[in-house]
Amino acid sequence: MTISVAMTVNGKAVSGKVEARTLLVQFLREHLGMTGTHVGCDTSQCGACVVDVDGKSVKSCTMLAVQAEGAKVITIEGLAESADKLHPMQEAFRENHALQCGFCTPGMVMSAIDMVKRHNYQLDEATVRRELEGNLCRCTGYHNIVKAILAAAPAMKSAGV
């Protein structure tokens, strides 16, 4: 079944024809060519595919593209103001060396931003670790990711994002 789908991705109106079974992550990567969002496990566990849909973080490998009809989607590509000015969470990941291979990073950053906002910019280490339950990193042992998120929370607050 072919369906027309239209949504806003990173502030830009996009549309396309998809099959009913097309996943949101496939639409982003294969139809729009936005390969920043990764597919790690494809079984809803690793969180590499996390994007923001209408203000909520979701695993885009476990949502159909047609379910995002009319939604506002934000992906990792939509965070930085410009090539020179990263989002505070991206900057904190760089500062704290919160990645090695980088495969999980797009989902980590998206989940981290959602986490900071949900906790009103106030987080402690235990909360960050618990909240990262749905994001797997096989390189870093999480220590620097946790450090980066704790550093980014006040930076996001003062930057007003």
Place this chain on the structure above:
Amino acid sequence: MYDFAYHRPKSVADAVALLKGKEEARPMSGGMTLIPTLKQRLARPSDVVDLGGIKELAGIKVEGNNVVIGGMTRHYDVASSADVKAQIPALASLAGHIGDPAVRNRGTMGGSVANNDPAADYPAAVVALNATVTTTTGKHTADDFFKGLFETALGEGELITSISFPKAEKAAYVKFPNPASRYAMVGVFVAKTASGVRVAVTGAGPCVFRVKAMEDALAKNFSSAAIKDIKVPADDLNNDIHGSAEYRAHLVGVMARRAVDAANK
């Protein structure tokens, strides 16, 4: 994933009409189980009826002594609801520990209860709190609703519209999550409500079940000491690579005592 016809009705009546007469049609709420199932080609529905566009199915309200939660209410909304936290904090806590944050943003109470996964958390709350499941065709008591492994009293095309949970005097849910999947190896919901004390166990067997001996002991003395010698037989419990039936039987006792202690705090 095999392809299917996709529908996004705006009302419950339209959803029921779309499902009617189509044997291979499936309703989809949050999709947190259905989509992974489709991806593995373990199911091949002709039609998927997405309930996500039906506003009347989501929401939480307090009606007298009950908290009534719409079938399409997301786990995150149950976990963060001021009403649920005030009236039945154990239920809010249970919802806040399902899956992970991104899953809780999509998964729904009605979907979880209708699916009746043996390791799902919500069935334990429905049974322990003696909730009433309201559907498009009528009402089901908690004890009549869960029939067996992935089996419920729901008929073809019957949808959960809401679940009504009586307020609890005391209640707590404690689970032992599988270290990898985070599904409950064993979860025990203990509740003391107007209709008495109930102990409901999920994860341990093919379907949620009550432990009558613990309920009787707790009705006389609501303390973990009252149930410390009560053993659950391992006979019908799940036995798999994650744990033996005997291990799960042991966990039921441990989780039940922890739940009683948590409920008494």
